[in-house]
Amino acid sequence: MDPIVAKYDKKQAALLPVLHAIQEKEGIISQESEKAVADYLGIPVVHVREVISFYHLLRRKPQGKCHFAVCQTTSCALLGGEEMIEYLKQKLGIQPGETTPDGKFSFSVVECLGACEIAPMMQCNEDYVGQLTKEKINEIIKEYQ
């Protein structure tokens, strides 16, 4: 954590980057990690929990190996985003916020990801995928099966 904290003029400012780093390594932010971060930065553990619960990219529960974050906001909705959301529910047999029993897939419905020019779109792990169609979704799912 030291090199991250060194970039900031106040220690607590390193909270988000430290949590990102832990999540990248471990997939989630566990209760033990919350405690360790709180101790290291000298802040109450409840503050760490509060921050994790405020930001939707931070999580205490694991997501699937392949996570779809599908946009439901205006530009995507205008071009069939909601249909893509319905299709994913059906295809994966799960609701937004859930993970398939084999741990391979999870998905969430999100607000604008800043890629309205390729609507309807979703983020698949790190990558943006645009001009979504049912066929495109099938291909991606096949790739991760």
Added chain:
Amino acid sequence: MELVTTKRFNTPNSHKLDTYLADGGYGAARKALTTMTPAQVMEEVKKSNLRGLGGAGFPAGMKWGFIPQNNPKPKYLVVNGDEGEPGTFKDKYILEKDPHALLEGIILCCYAVGIHKAYVYIRGEYIQQIRILQGAIEEANQRGFLGKGIMGTGFDLEVVVHRGAGAYICGEESALLESLEGKKGYPRLKPPFPAVVGLFGCPTVINNVETLACVPHVIAKGGEWYAKLGCERNGGNRIFCVSGHVNKPGIYELPLGIPLREMIEQHAGGIRNGNQLKAVIPGGISSAILTAAEVDVKMDFDSLKAAGTMGGSGGVIVMDDTTCMVWTALVAARFFAHESCGQCSPCREGSGWIYRILRRIYHGEGREQDLKNLPGIVGNVGGNTICAFGDAVTMSVGSYVQKFRSEFEYHIREKKCDVKRENYAQTNH
């Protein structure tokens, strides 16, 4: 017309330092640091009429001038790259295609104001863009364009990239500061303004990515040249993001003041499938919607304000005549209900209440009373909250109800929609 900020976007490897230098990059910073005083740099930016391109449209040079120069505390620049306003995707392109232009703008701002540390806050989903900017900073540090004694002068500047974690409200400048300090993103009461009490309690300039990426051009060619590109009091071009029912969605760098109709018809390829235009959101979801009869408006901050809406973030969302306006109002209301940070009761409770009313109207369960109550509920969010999010709820949702009232009445009376719906047969509200 002359392209400025997007001119390099199609150059191969435009994000690399060597390519940037070959295109004359860091020339403006060298000119400023070696031949101009900080006051002269600020004066040039004031002359350019460069407006804040994140959404508020506040004159950039004037904002820099608000930083007290006799304060013993350190000063900061915080760059707002938390691009989250629905319909907006321009900063993503700048970070990806021309990160050194942003860094050069950062150097110029910091030199003008006397800042030695800048934080660039980028939305957490822009993972690739964060990597590209990080790479650009490393290159610039190694080659002496950032760090100690920039370009052989005595000027020091450290730039740190900070990744957000998924919260729309953090695009609001004081919420962004809270977030950067390691807290949940609750907007702060103003005054004091960030220029006096900002990051870590110190004087802070907060500028949008695009605003800063324009500054090297202002310094290279002069404020007067830049001002002439746009229209009165709105200097330069702006990167408009056009999406929705147009044939060619994408970014379009055009002069401030271009008529909206021209942008849609001549640049974005017109309406898809030969359909008719029905409505346009001109400046991100927070701006008031315009009807097809209103699209001759000029797309600068002042003209849009006079038309009862705003220039906002430059996110232009176009809707054709297959669009149900009760449904689009519902989509907007759902966004606001989802993204309200929860700090102020009128916004937290109001946005959810509005969403529930619109949902029942849309699903054919609306009551006569709903349409009577809506204006009051919508109107009582704006002006009663700490930040401008509440005003956005009022402006945005209020405009759908006011301008397309007959569709809401039809939904309540007939319990169904009167527009043919092609692309959104399914709905998951």
